[in-house]
Amino acid sequence: MDAVSALAALAQDNRLDVFRLLVQAGPEGLTAGAVATALDLSPNTLTFHFDRLRMAGLVTAHREGRSVIYTAQFDKMNELLGFLTENCCGGAPCVSAATCKPSRSRTKRLA
Amino acid sequence: MDAVSALAALAQDNRLDVFRLLVQAGPEGLTAGAVATALDLSPNTLTFHFDRLRMAGLVTAHREGRSVIYTAQFDKMNELLGFLTENCCGGAPCVSAATCKPSRSRTKRLA
DNA sequence: CATATATTTCAATATTCGTTGAAATATGGA
DNA sequence: TCCATATTTCAACGAATATTGAAATATATG
Numbered sequence: 603m604d605a606v607s608a609l610a611a612l613a614q615d616n617r618l619d620v621f622r623l624l625v626q627a628g629p630e631g632l633t634a635g636a637v638a639t640a641l642d643l644s645p646n647t648l649t650f651h652f653d654r655l656r657m658a659g660l661v662t663a664h665r666e667g668r669s670v671i672y673t674a675q676f677d678k679m680n681e682l683l684g685f686l687t688e689n690c691c692g693g694a695p696c697v698s699a700a701t702c703k704p705s706r707s708r709t710k711r712l713a
Numbered sequence: 714m715d716a717v718s719a720l721a722a723l724a725q726d727n728r729l730d731v732f733r734l735l736v737q738a739g740p741e742g743l744t745a746g747a748v749a750t751a752l753d754l755s756p757n758t759l760t761f762h763f764d765r766l767r768m769a770g771l772v773t774a775h776r777e778g779r780s781v782i783y784t785a786q787f788d789k790m791n792e793l794l795g796f797l798t799e800n801c802c803g804g805a806p807c808v809s810a811a812t813c814k815p816s817r818s819r820t821k822r823l824a
Numbered sequence: 825c826a827t828a829t830a831t832t833t834c835a836a837t838a839t840t841c842g843t844t845g846a847a848a849t850a851t852g853g854a
Numbered sequence: 855t856c857c858a859t860a861t862t863t864c865a866a867c868g869a870a871t872a873t874t875g876a877a878a879t880a881t882a883t884g
Contacts, residue, residue, distance in 0.1 A: 606726055625802065633860085634861060635860060645860075669851095669860065679801055691734070703803045703875095744831095757873085780829095781830075
């Protein structure tokens, strides 16, 4: 796993905002357009940032109709948190317990 | 607290290595020269990276004789871990328990 | 003081980053 | 098919990043 690219993906204001928004949105994710509107980012700029997050493994994308839906990858975030706790933190033993989960398990979209 | 600059500080191979080394070294820290030797970095390049870590609050520096000793700031790392767990992770509740501590509490230097 | 050691500063350079605007592509509906 | 919506691709550009080499600064020792 590449901790540096995951860190780099989150180390930018707009991308951090994008990721936080996707985390809030939970496993159903959000359309690119919804993120663009929410954060007031132009669609091409957003694509650039999505690419970084995607290459780092922090989000995935799938098309649904004309929209593309981006979804936070909680596993990857857990992996990063685990790495940081273990390697940059003196190895506090709480890693496995602090499992990263979607904020609210709302199963609203299309339901 | 500026999560982005802390993330950016760690989002580079050499700096991540530097920080991990300082975490291993514990509260006594390491001289700039020791880090340079351990990671095979030229001293001026290292100063550049130390600056980034320092501005992010992840390390502090103090002179001791002709050497400058750099020390990891565990509190700041805890802060970052807390932020990430809370904001990028759905708010898993383990944050306060996963307190970031020096790897080994050896109180050797000057003792 | 003169010299050696330890670190920082500075200028230069190639590379990468983040944004913009225009054009292209993909999908769905009239 | 034609058109509107949604997203991506591309070229361009200024800004920031990481590294190098040379010079400067700070401290200790003879």
